[in-house]
Amino acid sequence: MAYRDFDTSPLSRRSLLRGGAWMTAGAAMSGLPLGGAAMAQGAAARWPSVSSMVNKYVAEGKVANMAAALGWGDKDPLLIAKGTLVLGGATPVDMDSLYRIYSMTKPVTGMATMMLIDEGKLGLDQPLAEVLPAFSNMKVQKTYDGSVTDLVPAERPITIRQLLTHTAGLGYSIIQKGPIRDLYVKYGVVPGQVTRLPIPGLGREEAIRGLDKFANNLAQLPLVLQPGTKWSYSVSLDLLGRVIEVASGMSFDEYLRTQIFEPSGMNSTFFRVPKSEVARFTTNYGIMGGMPLPLDPAPASIYLDDPAFPFGGAGLVSSPRDYDRFLKMLLGYGTIDGKRVMSEAAVKMGTSNLLPETASTKGTWVEGQGFGAGGRVSNGAYGWGGAAGTVAFVSHQANLRASLYTQYMPSEAYPIHAGFPEAVMKDLAAMMGA
Template identity: 60%
Template sequence: MLDNELAVAMSRRAVFRAGSAVAAGLALDPRLAWAAAPSSATRAMWPNVAAMVDGYVDSGKLPEMLATLGWGARAPEVIAKGKEGLDDADPVGIDSLYRLYSMTKPITGMAAMILIDEGRMKLDQPLADILPKFAKMQVQATPDGSLTELVPAQSPITIRNLLTHTAGLGYSIIQKGPLKGAFEDAGVIAGQVSRTKIPGFDRGTPVTSLETFADRLAGLPLVYQPGTQWSYSVGLDLMGRVIEVVSGQSFDSFLQERIFGPTGMTSSYFRVPAAQEKRLTSNYGVIGKLLLPLDPAKNSIFLGQPPFPMGGAGLVSSPRDYDRFMNMLTGFGRIGGKRVMSEAAVRLGTSNLMPPSVSTKGTWMDGQGFGAGGRVGLGEQAGVYGWGGAAGTVAFVDMRRSLRAGLYTQYMPDSSYPVHEQFPKAVVADLTKRKAGA
């Protein structure tokens, strides 16, 4: 049932499993980059991706699915099928709007990298320098255990820790002990699903500002000692508040001025304007073979003002916009002749930033790296960076080969279908076939 699957739905387990396959499979001849197909031949050039998209829609499992694939500075190739909703006649397209959920995290991570590059904060700077209430944190003696059996934090939380989920912070969609309830009671809730109260998705009433979110989070215990364990967390939501304090701007204004505007991302919102509602897809709950509307476009919770701009899961965007974000990254900070970020900031943000002291054993990240808000490959897999969202979206770049790929659809829980695993494998299969025929 939905209430038992929320944690799985909001997790990125499938993305991690797919990540190593993507990175290994993309170790192909970079000369393949020139072979991007004209739009009329896209399906022929990406047969496995096309078959995946067609299969989900033709079978009735999902009302729509769309993939974008791009090389270098070229416009993306698009494979799309279906309608924006079961009761929506508009065909899905590159300008349709999708709930990104955790695909918001890499954007927030790169916003932080801009400020680090400009010297306005440092990667290994203690968080308490910026948010003093985090100076004397307490840590659960047993992870996810008692809220009263606590020990002092042995080291400070740093900016690096926030970016890489190594701060020891909790997450109400991950924790299973009393800390989960404490997060919800305090309104430290990141992410929204529906206007309707649905068991498993209704986690209480969130606070109404990033400042309050940060202040209340500082009063809750950590799950792990900072810098010791990889643990998915609200670190990128808290980073939104850090960006506000360091930049002197609201978090959403900073994103607009420093990333969305310069990158040409004209359809990325924390709140979808009423005039753009017709482009918004609907989000569905999968129960068996049934699709039940969780967040219908016409009454979407994303049409209203969010409690606060959620840097971990709050953005709605179009495939065109997110492709432009990825294009900017593969251009090492440049897009369309305009510099958005420095090359150094992009290279650092897409590299492995996890502290060497961190253990990943037994976690989703075992044997993998993490950069500024997204997973990164290691060794021969270096250069692959990306993340996925809780409603079926996933996107990644291969910085070495200037490849970018994104998949967009809307359903929960994301464990219902293995799209996060299937899409990277389909991309790799098509590239491998292309290499064999070269």
């Protein structure tokens, strides 16, 4: 199937939460030195292409703001930022501004899963049904996105590896069409939120409340593909939230907070934005007719309410400083500021290609590349993007971490997911004297 054959209407459902346009900068980063004396230069001078991109988008009024954080090794990040929290506002964005990172939540959930695998509480190739028995006897659509009654038995069990790599055969309401999508909506298996506003064409589907109920409802629905056969963007990272709960004995959000966020010094990453932090929360915009219109105003954001459950695939709000710390921890092979958060083995495995040998990527966003624990893997780089214009990656080969933040939907309205890594590559090539 053609995974790039998306609706072109503004704010099409299938474009809202995906992060699939991310592309790696790893090839150009391979073998780069740490930076040396050039670190003394200002951020804009050091990264002219990135700086130009940030300035251009804001100056042309395409976005209210844009911020890029780039860091070498365990050094503090450099920030390139322009614009304000809201169009026409007075408060400039900085390292502590809050952004909806949507699918950049997936690598966080992926790494949480890797920690439990490392501890022996889960197995990479463990059948999901051993953790969640409701997934024991799955049925599969005979025709992709076709009939939801013309089904065949699953030929193999869903595994944890398949959930990490979007190869479990699960669907996604932002991807699927026809009766299977209708079933996902009917059963409340729609793990994401965008706005309180009744925007035409956006859809007002509500997720069922409770991660346990989400998992149980999902188990009742047919798979869209045979497990282990094809990469297909899905709700699998949201389902892993429930797997993490059962394996750890903790609620999913509590596990992330106590095992990743607090140990990594991330104090500005939330599933719900506290009222005390609204003053640094950005507004999200919908691009309609080429113009940015307020889609989720910060003072009245849907993120000020408790979500139906903590969405492990697209639920987090974070700051450039916080997400950079997550990347810094990964770049340090599990350590940050001298403190170990994950084992080196868990990071190495999670940032490596975990795709099942039986799974095809032909015609997908990741064709010709690998996929790790919730993120793309290519040429030594690991990362993913978010539906509202965020993108982040680490390259262990280059000892570099890089992330970009802005807020607009749909993500394909502007070529930012591809443009940011390209700008990074261009600047890296200049550093190398190419």
